[in-house]
Amino acid sequence: MTGNDSDLINAWLHDGDERAFSALMTRYQEQVFYLVRSMVLDVEDAKDVTQKAFIKAFNNLKRLRKKDNFRGWLLKIAVNLARDHLRTRRKHLALEPWTAKGTEVTPERRMMDREIKRHLKEALLSLPPRQQEVVGLRLLKGLSFKEISHLLDMKEKTARTNFHFGLKALRALMAQRGLRP
Amino acid sequence: MKCREFWQKACTHLEDHELERLETSGPLKEHLRKCKRCARQWDGISQGFSQLREDIHKDMDPSFWQDMRREVRSQIKRPDEKKWYQGLFPRPFAWAGALAASLVALFFLFHGQPHKVTRFPAAQDIVAMFDQSDPFEVDLPTNEIATASPKTDMDDDELTDPYLLTGVSDSWSGVLDEAGQDEQGMEMKGPASKDKTGSVSLVAPKRA
Known part of the structure; x- marks a missing residue:
């Protein structure tokens, strides 16, 4: 089913059109998931947060005045839920199985890469929340500072400052861990 | 370029560019070639982020998305689902029906059960009362x-x-x-x- 967000939302709200629901989910679930994952890092956590974001959005869809602004509204809900999640589960760091891509990956190299990734994850999660959010959204999701400032409700300059200090702290943490790639 | 200056410029550079773009930046690249310590740290960060980004953006199985849609759908209601009381009255008069129902409920709430109806004496009882010969004479055994x-x-x-x-x-x-x-x-x-x-x-x- 095609159409703009506003049409799909109206079809869902007024007619309970299941195809409209499915189209909206399909259109945005990947965007939301990858955004959330760049913040919370863990797959299962990202899945949970993404589902919660969609449930919250669909249950409050009637309150959304500008239906065309669905994407921004949904992403903001997702970011806020991800922040809540990070606040409560900062201490837990789940390590995922990682499959190296490429044709010539030696076991030594794979182990080394895994170590780097593990160190970086731990270092990221031990950053102050704002810095972690900004660094993650910038370097993992590739969002611009304008988008980050909009999503996190902060000024663009604040986002840049947080990024700057976050990266500096990250370097210090990596050095502390004796990273030897 | 000193190490501190390098990291300051690298951070500023990354504000507007991707991690990989640093390779093309002349003075920064030059510093990395000379300083092994910064090179190690930079590699660690850039490689770590690249790998994490690959992990994060790796394609998920189609069933992953289907499961997610199904899970979300199971936890939200259809927007046009009526509540049980909304089906009792036709839509334009729903408010009047709800008002009437609440008034009746309030009446019974404050008055309790309806009063018992006093039974009036039957007609033959009344006739028997007036049928006595002398109503003023007390006739007690x-x-x-x-x-x-x-x-x-x-x-x-x-x-x-x-x-x-x-x-x-x-x-x-x-x-x-x-x-x-x-x-x-x-x-x-x-x-x-x-x-x-x-x-x-x-x-x-x-x-x-």
């Missing part, structure tokens, strides 16, 4: 009076006491006796005489 009295073991004198029979208490009977003696002749002989039918009637006291 003696045994009813005896049972009505609080005393159970009475003497014969007491049974003949007109005040007791007429329901006047002992204290008042004494007062009345004295008053009768004072008036010389006003003797309250109150023998309750029984007529033929056995009913008791009061006899007016005789003057001496």
Whole structure:
């Protein structure tokens, strides 16, 4: 089913059109998931947060005045839920199985890469929340500072400052861990 | 370029560029070539981020997205699903119906159960009441009076006491006796005489 967000939302709200629901989910679930994952890092956590974001959005869809602004509204809900999640589960760091891509990956190299990734994850999660959010959204999701400032409700300059200090702290943490790639 | 300057510029550079773009940046690249420590740290960060980004953006299985849609769908209601009370009244008058229902509920809440309807006497009872020959004549059987009295073991004198029979208490009977003696002749002989039918009637006291 095609159409703009506003049409799909109206079809869902007024007619309970299941195809409209499915189209909206399909259109945005990947965007939301990858955004959330760049913040919370863990797959299962990202899945949970993404589902919660969609449930919250669909249950409050009637309150959304500008239906065309669905994407921004949904992403903001997702970011806020991800922040809540990070606040409560900062201490837990789940390590995922990682499959190296490429044709010539030696076991030594794979182990080394895994170590780097593990160190970086731990270092990221031990950053102050704002810095972690900004660094993650910038370097993992590739969002611009304008988008980050909009999503996190902060000024663009604040986002840049947080990024700057976050990266500096990250370097210090990596050095502390004796990273030897 | 010193290490501190390198990291400051690298951070600023990354604000607007991707991690990989640093390779093309001349002075920064030059510093990395000379400083092994910064090179190690930079590699660690850039490689770590690249790998994490690959992990994060790696394609998920189609069933992953289907499961997610199904899970979300199971936890949200259809927006046009009516609540049970919304189906009771037609839509334009729903508010009036709800108002009426709440008024009835309030009425019963504050008044409790409806009052019991007092049963009026039946017509034949009313006729029987007016069918008596003399409504002013008290026609009481003696045994009813005896049972009505609080005393159970009475003497014969007491049974003949007109005040007791007429329901006047002992204290008042004494007062009345004295008053009768004072008036010389006003003797309250109150023998309750029984007529033929056995009913008791009061006899007016005789003057001496």
